Amino acid sequence: MNKKKIIIVGGGAAGFFCAANLDPEKFEVKILEQNSDVLQKVKISGGGRCNVTHACFDPRELVQFYPRGNRELMSVFSKFQPGDTMEWFTNRNIPLKIENDNRIFPESNSSQTIIGCFKKEIAEKNFEILTKTTVLDIQKEENQYLIKTNKGNFSADFVIYTTGSSPKSLKILEDLGHKTVLAVPSLFTFNIKDDLLKNLPGTSFDYAEVSIPKLKTEENGPLLITHWGLSGPAILKISAWKARELFGLNYQFEIEVNFIAKNMYEAEALFLEFKQNHPKKTIGQSKIFDVTSRFWNKLLEISGINPEKQIANISAKEIKTLLENLCKKTFKVDGKSTFKDEFVTAGGVELKEINFKNMSSKILENFYIAGEVLNIDAVTGGFNFQACWSEGWLIAQDLNSK
Structure with missing residues (x-):
């Protein structure tokens, strides 16, 4: 069977978690990252220990930590919440611990444990990571997308857009027809x-x-x-x-x-x-x-x-x-x-243009958007990552079921 092609734009938390949950029998996946290394925010989070998530297991309570996106995340967290995150890592022999302030870290106290876990998952699935690859433009062509980069062009049946909220990445979405809210600093x-x-x-x-x-x-x-x-x-x-x-x-x-x-x-x-x-x-x-x-x-x-x-x-x-x-x-x-290097912004893609059942775009067919590029952000404590894990997981489940 011919595998469908997925391009994930942005090698951060949401992109990697989504890739780690995709079915390698069905998909050929490439992660495009403009920096020389992936998962940079994961690396520096929690002072290099990686604040994976927060011990708040009731979606109704959890959404209270999100100044923007709390209503929309209710359905997302009802399908995948911090308890599921803990189970996901535990199943991959990455034990997590809950600290006194309810922040959750790997027992190793090192973000490299989390990064290593993701890279291992991607390698085992034979998915490709392309660093120093900057997406310049995305064009819709009949049933596919053409992704133009500084390293040549790629075609994709599905695009998963998890770039973070840089003005350039928002501009690409605006050119495709999405509305955005001006991104301003949050934490x-x-x-x-x-x-x-x-x-x-x-x-x-x-x-x-x-x-x-x-x-x-x-x-x-x-x-x-x-x-x-x-x-x-x-x-x-x-x-x-x-x-x-x-x-x-x-x-x-x-x-x-x-x-x-x-x-x-x-x-x-x-x-x-x-x-x-x-x-x-x-x-x-x-x-x-x-x-x-x-x-x-x-x-x-x-x-x-x-x-x-x-x-x-x-x-x-x-x-x-x-x-x-x-x-x-x-x-x-x-x-x-x-605040340290954990830069977070308020702003990004208008939430009413996203279907929160599966994080797909309501404007573009076969196009998914997750992570900080959305107008969603949280207070400090592992909540921003949890939104990335939950959204990435939903996208993978939706694609795997196709």
């Missing part, structure tokens, strides 16, 4: 110059609250001071949910931070109780709140309080200033920085 940290944060990079807070008053939005979670400003899950979540609005503000806005996630009344009550029990302690040595002593002393400094002062002698005005800086500190954000 990023906030650049802030402020005396309170100066010389404190690496200082973290277990649970803080961050709000953007102008956008009437708030998030909570761990917070981290960096060389450039603020990061950590609380910041990354707010940057994902408000990606388009923050792009519209040109990344110039104010945030309010509550470093201890307690309101002024609660904080004041704790302070006064400590003052009553330890009146002779110096304020600099007083461990009242769950913050580092370096941060506490910096807080005293910017609040104009001498750390040698006994806590009994701290005035009501000083307490108010101190607690406002701790619980209601306003910062001016001036720009953003990419």
Whole structure:
């Protein structure tokens, strides 16, 4: 029997997972990747450990982590979710582990384990990987597609488009008739110059609250001071949910931070109780709140309080200033920085042009689209990869059944 030809454009998570699930008896598959190596995001994810997915096994809960695409992904995750991902890797002798924050990693703590698994699957199926192969144009011809690249032309019965969201890859889809939403950065940290944060990079807070008053939005979670400003899950979540609005503000806005996630009344009550029990302690040595002593002393400094002062002698005005800086500190954000190398965008192919039963294009026949090229993105924690695995799996099931 003549095998049908499949061209997968883009050698990333969605493309490889799809290929790894395709039937080699039915298809001849080529993966075209413009870079010199494949699976680059998989390689650097989770600090080189590869955050494969997240231990959230109920699709209704899982979709809550996707600022864009949550409605559409409901049906996708009902067919293939993180539990299925774990089983898929376990069946290929790649044990995974769930960490305390519910992120899932390979037990080896190395992304090379995941990359090796994919490459082995592809090799066993005799599928071809072509690197340094840039797709320049795709043309529809009667029952086939002509894929023009810098390494010559390829024909395909089916195209699986998993390029990520670069402007060039979106332009090719636009030329084929798809509508796209402008891609803007999604997961990023906030650049802030402020005396309170100066010389404190690496200082973290277990649970803080961050709000953007102008956008009437708030998030909570761990917070981290960096060389450039603020990061950590609380910041990354707010940057994902408000990606388009923050792009519209040109990344110039104010945030309010509550470093201890307690309101002024609660904080004041704790302070006064400590003052009553330890009146002779110096304020600099007083461990009242769950913050580092370096941060506490910096807080005293910017609040104009001498750390040698006994806590009994701290005035009501000083307490108010101190607690406002701790619980209601306003910062001016001036720009953003990419979160590590795990660059994610909001934007891409319009979701109403995709059939989410099998990830096929409603505009183009025998053409499938998956991964970050779609207007779907998630907060950090393995969710973006899970969308890639689930979408890739659906495409493979659909093709295998033909």
